Amino acid sequence: MSESSATTQPDLTHVVLDVLGDLAFMLTDDQPTDWPAGTAWLQGEVKYRGACTGTLRCWCTRDFAVRLAANLLGIEAHDGEAQAEAGDAVREFLNVLCGQLITVWHGRQDVFDLSIPVVCECSAPPADCDHTPRHVCRLSVEGEPLLCTYCPGP
Secondary structure, eight states: OOHHHHHHSOOHHHHHHHHHHHHHOOOBOSSOOOOOTTOOEEEEEEEEESSSOEEEEEEEEHHHHHHHHHHHHTSOTTSHHHHHTHHHHHHHHHHHHHHHHHHHHHOSSSOOEEOOOEEEEESSOOOOOOSOGGGEEEEEETTEEEEEEEEEOO
16 A cells, blocks of 8 residues: 555544444444453454455454344344354454455455454453554444554565
8 A cells, every 4th residue: 555545545443433333233432441451352363465465453352242243143242142153253343344444445456365364362451552543443332442453564
């Protein structure tokens, strides 16, 4: 992505907001919440390669993932199926987010290969990141924190 086109394209936050709204009908709160202590976290990652490469990562609470699963499945968050599908919901979110990001930032003319999204549990909240501001998205979604980062490839 050239420097001039970077200024005309939406930042990561706008892409995340679009995907959350369109995919899962989830709305963000006005201000990001603090990272709650003692919370079960999920970390996800998906990579792509083609005319250019990049890595998209997200960190979310298990509660966010359960709500995401419930919205994707059209069920209540307290339903056991939403609990069981939380990791898959984050993988689906990353897959759709990465596809949307590629289209918005790199256009439709090139072909890109996406990795299979990987999600794992982690015991600590995400560390402060030093990415450029347009490559970081920190939100509160229905009271739950969500952090997404983008790292361009070499």
